[in-house]
Every structure is written in C-alpha cells, then in structure tokens.
Amino acid sequence: MERRIKVLIAKLGLDGHDRGAKVIARGLRDEGMDVIYTGLRQTPEQIVKAALQEDVDVIGISILSGVYMELVPKVIELMKKYGLENVGLVVGGVIVPDDIPKLKALGVDEVFLPGSSIREIANSIRDVVKRKRGIKVE
Amino acid sequence: MNDLLDRALRGEEIAISKLLTKIESLSDEGLSYLSYLMRRPTKAHTIGITGLPGSGKSTLIAELIKEYSRKGLRVAVILVEPSSPFTMGSFMGNRIRMQEVATEGNIFIRSVSTEGNLGGLSLSALMFIEAFDGLGFDKIIIETVGAGQMDVDLKDVVHTKVVLNVPGTGDEIQVLKAGLMEIGDIYVINKAERPDVALLEDAIKFLIDSSESNNDENWKPRVVKTVAIKGIGVNNLISDIEDHKRYLIDTKRYDEVVRKRRIKLIEIYLRSYFNKIIKNLLSTNENYMLIINNNEFDFRAIINSLLGKIKESF
Numbered sequence: 001m002e003r004r005i006k007v008l009i010a011k012l013g014l015d016g017h018d019r020g021a022k023v024i025a026r027g028l029r030d031e032g033m034d035v036i037y038t039g040l041r042q043t044p045e046q047i048v049k050a051a052l053q054e055d056v057d058v059i060g061i062s063i064l065s066g067v068y069m070e071l072v073p074k075v076i077e078l079m080k081k082y083g084l085e086n087v088g089l090v091v092g093g094v095i096v097p098d099d100i101p102k103l104k105a106l107g108v109d110e111v112f113l114p115g116s117s118i119r120e121i122a123n124s125i126r127d128v129v130k131r132k133r134g135i136k137v138e
Numbered sequence: 139m140n141d142l143l144d145r146a147l148r149g150e151e152i153a154i155s156k157l158l159t160k161i162e163s164l165s166d167e168g169l170s171y172l173s174y175l176m177r178r179p180t181k182a183h184t185i186g187i188t189g190l191p192g193s194g195k196s197t198l199i200a201e202l203i204k205e206y207s208r209k210g211l212r213v214a215v216i217l218v219e220p221s222s223p224f225t226m227g228s229f230m231g232n233r234i235r236m237q238e239v240a241t242e243g244n245i246f247i248r249s250v251s252t253e254g255n256l257g258g259l260s261l262s263a264l265m266f267i268e269a270f271d272g273l274g275f276d277k278i279i280i281e282t283v284g285a286g287q288m289d290v291d292l293k294d295v296v297h298t299k300v301v302l303n304v305p306g307t308g309d310e311i312q313v314l315k316a317g318l319m320e321i322g323d324i325y326v327i328n329k330a331e332r333p334d335v336a337l338l339e340d341a342i343k344f345l346i347d348s349s350e351s352n353n354d355e356n357w358k359p360r361v362v363k364t365v366a367i368k369g370i371g372v373n374n375l376i377s378d379i380e381d382h383k384r385y386l387i388d389t390k391r392y393d394e395v396v397r398k399r400r401i402k403l404i405e406i407y408l409r410s411y412f413n414k415i416i417k418n419l420l421s422t423n424e425n426y427m428l429i430i431n432n433n434e435f436d437f438r439a440i441i442n443s444l445l446g447k448i449k450e451s452f
Contacts, residue, residue, distance in 0.1 A: 003163060004226065029227040034251055039234035046237050053247055054233075055155040083152050 005033045005129050008056045010047045011040045012063050013071050020093065020114075021062035027118030028125070044074040048082055057129045058088035058109075068095060068103070076107045088128035092116065143171055146273060151246065154273060158248060161269055162262045172265055175272025180396050182214075182271040183383050186292040188282045189302030194328040195281050196235040198302065198366040198375075203239045205376055206277050212244040214270035216280045218263050221251035228252075232281060246275070261410045264295065264403040271396075293321045294398045298382045300324045300375075303342065305334040320349070322359050324378050330363035330371065339363070357385055415451065419444060 009025045011018050018040055025035045038050050051059050061068075061075065072091060079087060091103060092112035100111045109128045112121055142160075145153035160168035185202075187195045199215060206213045219230040228251035236247055250262040263280060270278045282292060292299050301322035325342050327335060339361060346359045360378045364371030386392040427440065 003159075025229055029222060029229040030225055032222075032225040032227040034221075034228045034230065034249075036230045036233055036249055038237050039231070042237060050233060050237065050247075052151055053155055054249060055159045 005058070005125065006036070006054065006056045007033050007058045007060055007125065008036045008038065008047070008051050008054060009060045009062065010038045010042045010050070012042055012044065012047065012061045012075070013065055013067055014041060015063060015065040016040060017064050018062070020064070024060065024062065024092065024118070024121065028122055031118065031122040033122070033125075044071060044078050047075060048078040048084065051079075051084060051087060052082050056087060057133050058090060058125050060125075061089070061091045061093075063091065063093040063095075066094065068093075069099060072103060072108065073106055086132050088125070088132045090121075090125065090128065092121070140171075143174065149244075149273075154246060155248075158266060158269060161265050162250070172269060172272075176268050176400070178272040178274075180271045180393075182275050182278045183298070184267060184271075184278045184280065184296040184395070184399075185298045185300060185379060186280045186282065186296035187300050187302065188292055189326075189328075190304065193302040193304045194364075194366045195302055196232040198326070198328060198364065198372070199279055199281055200236045200239055201366055201369055201372040202279060202376065203236060203245055205372060207239070207245055210244075211276040212274065213246070213277045213279065214266075214273075214275040215245070215247040216263050216266050216270075216278065217247065217249040218260060218280065218282050219249055219251055226251075246270070261403075261406050264399070264406055267295070267399065268403065291402075294402045296399070297386055297392065297395050298323050298379050300326055300379070302326045302328050303338060304329045305332045305338045323357060323382050324360045324362060324375065326375060327361065327363045328366050331365050335363065356389060357382065415448060419447060423447075 007028055009021050009028075011021055021037070025037045028035045036050065036054055036056065038047065047059065047061070059075070059079075061072065063071070068091060076089065079085065079089065088109045089107065090110040090112065091108050093114075095103070095111055095113060097113070103111055109132070110124050112124075142153055142157055146157045157168075157171055161172050162168070187199055189195055196217070203213055203215065215236065217230065217232040219228055219232060221228040230249040230251065233247060233249060239245065248266060250260055250266065252260045263282075267278055267280065280292070280296060299321050301324070303325060305327065325346075327338055327342070342361050346361070360381075362371055362375045362378055364375060366372065383392075386395065423444065
C-alpha cells in the first residue's frame, strides 16, 4: 500500500508569526498529505521528539525571527541523536540568500523563500521523500 | 525475536514509532507484529475522550498526561483527526496542546487520520490501542474526532468513556438527543467558568437520572466541571476515572471490554477491506453508469451486475 506523505510543520524558537506556517500546512493538506502542526515557539527538542513519535517523512521548519543559523543546527544534531537521518528537513521563511548554501551544507534538504508556491513546495517535498525515505509516494 | 519488536518492547521510541507505521500500512510484517503483541498480557486502562470540536479535549488530555506521568505511569495517546473527503490529506493540530508535556516522562503521542471513516475512529487507531497495550503502557488515551452526536464508536472500544460538553452550545434538547450523550461514563462540563454552566449541569443530570437505557445499572455516570486550560477540576476528573476503572475490575467487566474491542477491530478491518473493494468497483464502473439515460436506468439490474463482479473477484 502506498502511504500518504506525513509532514511535521513547526515554528522554531521565539517567533510569534505563524500565518505562513498555517498556509503551508493547509496547502500541503490539500495536496493530499498528512500534516501535523505543532504550533508556536517550539524548541528543537519538542520538534524532533514529535517527528520521532509520529514517524514523519519530512520536518518543515518555518522561521521568521532570523536565528535559523543558531537553531537549525540543534535540530539536525537532535535528529542524528534520535536516528532520524533519513527524515527530510526543509526550512522556509525569511532566510538570507547567502545562507542557503550554508544551511544545505549542514544537512537541510531544501530552503523555501517568500513567494514560493504551494505546488512547488509540495513537489519538492515529494522529491525529498523519494530520495531520503525510498518510498513510493502518491 | 525480531529486532524491531524487541527494541520496541524495551521501550525504544524510534522502534515503537516504526512498528506503528508498519502496522498502519497493513503489511504482512505489520500484521504479524500486531498479532504477536495482541497475545501478550493486556492490562492498559483505555480512556476515550470525545466531544464537540473546540470543547477542549486536547487541552484536557494534556492535563491528564501531566498528572499520570507525575504518578510514574507510562502513557500512550492516540489523536484521531479528520481527513479531507476530497484529497484524503489532513491537518492535524491536536498535538499543539500537548507539546509541552510530550518531552517529559514516559509519554508516547501519535496522530492518525480518520482515512474517511465515519464514526470518529479509524482502523489505525484501533490497531494502535492493541499495539500500545501489548507494549505495556499503563494508560492509553484516545481522542476522537469532534464529530458530535453520532460519535458513538467509542462505546465498544475503551474502558472509560469521557464526554466533553461546554456551556452555551444549545438548550437542554441537545442533551436529550440520542447518540453521543448516551455513552458517557463521565460527563465533563469544560470551560465551566462560562455563563449558563448551571443550566447545562441540570440538563445533563436530568439526562442521567431519567435514563433507562444505561448499559450498566451499577455505574451512575458522573458529572465533573473543569476549566482545563487552568487545570481546574482535573484532579476530580482523574479520581472519577480511577473510580470507574475500579468499578470495572470489581464487577469483572475490565477484560470483557478488551474482548469487545477486539471484535470491533475485526469488524472495522473487514469493513475497511470491503470499502476498498466497493470504491474500486465504483470508480471503474462510474463512467458507464453516468451515460445511462434516466429512463433506461435499471437500478436492480445494475446492483445485481455489480454484486456479481464482487463475487467473481473472490
């Protein structure tokens, strides 16, 4: 049986703006995915623990506060600690373009900037899932 | 023993998580794990939480988790969330209220979508109850979709059924309607700081006192007032939940619930199996049926032909 893609959408750190994250979560739902939304002000520990228990295919982090270079490495470190190396990690929000290669070097699979369409994001998530999870996707 | 199963039985979270995914996929491997776990001793106290959307189910569960983990219990939570009838996708947000407690203690929370099933429960949820029980959890809490009056699937599935109500959602006539308001072992009036709480309490008490259909004459449903977001009333609720558990054990009904729940699991498995067959059959024959003129539409012949196709496929 082919499984629907399961995505965790999370707001990382001290960041109170989640309209964007909700739009993405809702859009991915409409693309036929199961989306778990964990809400505002999540610590790396909370996010990774939720991803672990839910066995998600991809973690999507939304961040507008600018501290992604501090917090994303912590998420990656915890993902390794808990054995989630084959879970995709995508980051979206206000990201300085120069930092995109740095994030990717750390292990982020995709970075989405403002203006990305839902379809584009959904397709890239499907690619990440195919690559990292080696499962068939609908 | 199988490595994954072994690790899951030792409580390793990633192994439990992968095990659940395999079970959910209905693969042979997954079903064999489930069969193994179902032959292990069952002891978990299963608690179902249901009620209208927005009545505070998730918030209340977060409070229950806090208390149970303080007592050193191992708690599993199954969050059933609605799936879209159009895309089958889902937006699952119930975890939000539990994120703070999820990193402490021995708590495992898993969300499942209804996969289009009516009645508030899904096959995955029923299989997960069995899996968590076999893995040795002490409490299994199931939050069902806030579907409302017809959300009665819980009846044969959990030991203790908690139905949430909030003041201001209609007059006492709503309380007297059949369905959801018949199944509760405990009725919670949440958001009890709101006006009209006395009205609702009276209506529920009247319902309980006047009920003849009570499935169990020796347990009179309790009514508890809570303000879950502030933790008010939660201890009263927990002591009522424990009273109900003790009552089931004392009257030798505790194990009977497990047997009934397994029959329900088999029923839902078969239903979902046949649903798929029916769905496929309809999608392959829909175009043919759409082009028949209304005055040539022979309902009986069509039904017989479709049933014939189902029989052939076996």
